[in-house]
Amino acid sequence: MAFAFLIVDDDPDVLKAAALALSGPLARVDVATSPDGIEALAAGRDAVLLDMNFALGARSGEAGLGVLAQLKSAEPELAIVLMTTFGGVSLAVEALKKGAEDFILKPWRNDALEIAMTKAAQATRARRAEAGLTLDEIERRAIARALLASGGNMTKAAAMLGLTRPALYRRLERHGL
Template sequence: METLCRILLIEDDAAVAEAIRLALRGIADVETFADPGTLPVPLTLGLYDAALLDMNFRPDQRDGNAGLDAIDRLRAVDPTLAIVMLTVFGGVAIAVEALKRGASDFLLKPWRNDRLVEAIRAAVALTARQRAGAAMSLDSRCASSTAGSCVQPASITCGSVSSCRFSAALIAGCAWPKRLTHHELVASM
């Protein structure tokens, strides 16, 4: 049985959130929040494999600024997390700004389910590649630093196999149990 990826969905419309959950059934475990302000603080590194984010969170909002601010907040907590933007009020300027701030894809409502699934799978793969790269970067920094100078987080909660491996590498700090090639690391995710 394939492990479900873990998706963070920030969407204020309950019907839209349920439609997304149904479209991703069997592919992803979707955790939904109606507003970025309701996210747990602190948001745990590595908990999600990708994020799907609405641009506006109140009926009177149409400028996308709340979604852009949410991108900034998510990227500050986990710069490796791929973010897919979703909005009914899409335009070139807002899409470009979302991509500049770190979104990896941009979908318009209403969406086609096959396109949504494709975007989520691509985002999960991107997150895994970025986390593998971050882990390899941490490994090379630790290998060149003096013993004990690497920051080792006390605990990290993870939501999937790939993020658990990434978290285990971070917790291990400089003492990785086995040196993996990039190919082995990506293949193991």
């Protein structure tokens, strides 16, 4: 249950503050001042906190969005939380559309940062777990969910899953449900 975070920002003070806020018995934190070779740095992490503006004075967030896209394409399950000082809603929306897990404005509240990163890490774990599932396990879960959603009504559950009722019975038995 211990999470591994990576923080990327060109300002050492920001890195120090964020690392302090996130460090704890349940979290390992590493930092980087540049997004160079970020795929390798991010390997094995549960979440990445990424600054949007690296070039001094840059405010468009383009740099961060580029790194976001690059990292997401290398490892789609990994949650990436973006942070910026110059946060407009439109920029945030664009970031979320590109796959960012969350969006934090500097200066942040430590509570909020910790919550966001914890949620992000949990999302990563969940996606990784799902990605490794066997077809049988996926089917079992879907069936269990449908059965729950229909309140135990076999006919409705079968229809919901696109099965005939006998087929649902067979699968229930096969999965031991």
